Amino acid sequence: MNNLNSDIVFNCKNNINYLQFKSLLKYNNDIVHAIGYNNDYAIKENITNKQNYLNFCNELGIDYRKLFNIKQIHCDKYIFANLNTENNQEYDASITNIKNVPLLVKTADCMGILVYDYKNKYISAIHAGWKGVLNRITQKTINDMIYKYNCDSKSLVICVSPCICYNCFEVDKDVKDMFDNVFDMKYYLTEKGNNKYLIDLKSIVIDDMLSLGIIKDNITFSGYCTKCSEKGFYSYRKDNTEKRMSSIIMLK
Numbered sequence: 001m002n003n004l005n006s007d008i009v010f011n012c013k014n015n016i017n018y019l020q021f022k023s024l025l026k027y028n029n030d031i032v033h034a035i036g037y038n039n040d041y042a043i044k045e046n047i048t049n050k051q052n053y054l055n056f057c058n059e060l061g062i063d064y065r066k067l068f069n070i071k072q073i074h075c076d077k078y079i080f081a082n083l084n085t086e087n088n089q090e091y092d093a094s095i096t097n098i099k100n101v102p103l104l105v106k107t108a109d110c111m112g113i114l115v116y117d118y119k120n121k122y123i124s125a126i127h128a129g130w131k132g133v134l135n136r137i138t139q140k141t142i143n144d145m146i147y148k149y150n151c152d153s154k155s156l157v158i159c160v161s162p163c164i165c166y167n168c169f170e171v172d173k174d175v176k177d178m179f180d181n182v183f184d185m186k187y188y189l190t191e192k193g194n195n196k197y198l199i200d201l202k203s204i205v206i207d208d209m210l211s212l213g214i215i216k217d218n219i220t221f222s223g224y225c226t227k228c229s230e231k232g233f234y235s236y237r238k239d240n241t242e243k244r245m246s247s248i249i250m251l252k
């Protein structure tokens with residue numbers, strides 16, 4: 001698995017900041033992808049600085065009007081998106097094999113997970129916060145990519161946006177107990193005392209991916225924490241912000 005900063009390309013053009021993964025840039029002829037991190041996608045009022053967001057989409061060569069947006073509710077359901085699938089339905093992931101359908105997930109501490117099957121030309125965008133990890137949204141979505149849509153686990157390339165790190169994701173006993181019911185937490189937990197625990201969401205998600213036969217070297221985490229890195233990523237835990245980073249992937 002890669003998580004070195006050298007796996008990431010940071011772009012800053014005309015006040016538009018976004019990062020891209022080298023492992024997906026290899027397929028730039030077939031897909032476009034980016035994690036926008038100052039594009040002011042605020043979840044409650046939808047897009048607050050629309051011009052900034054339009055510029056971001058233009059920069060990527062994406063038609064803003066075609067963005068496929070889901071109303072993320074921390075569930076375990078994905079939707080297959082085609083050209084006229086209704087926007088803003090309650091799902092936490094989307095899959096498509098149709099060109100020019102840009103899949104979008106919004107995050108501020110949660111994982112924005114972009115998936116590409118370079119052999120079968122399928123893509124997915126997954127929103128996984130701690131509830132999504134608990135609900136195994138990533139595993140369920142990728143499982144269906146493989147067993148329902150005939151993707152090949154060996155040709156899946158997966159990249160994960162900046163998200164909250166192990167040291168920053170502190171929870172109380174109630175949340176820890178929920179994880180205990182689903183996972184063997186001796187591998188993923190640090191007890192801090194005073195009923196506080198740290199949970200290693202990243203390792204849980206990686207193990208879920210590996211259990212589906214995904215090649216470890218095809219999984220890349222950004223290596224940046226939204227809360228404790230100095231990059232200025234939006235972090236709900238740090239700032240209580242309504243702003244969201246935008247993880248986008250589209251088949252050309």
Ligand SMILES: [Zn+2]
Pocket residue numbers: 164165166167168225226227228229
């Ligand atoms: Zn951190």
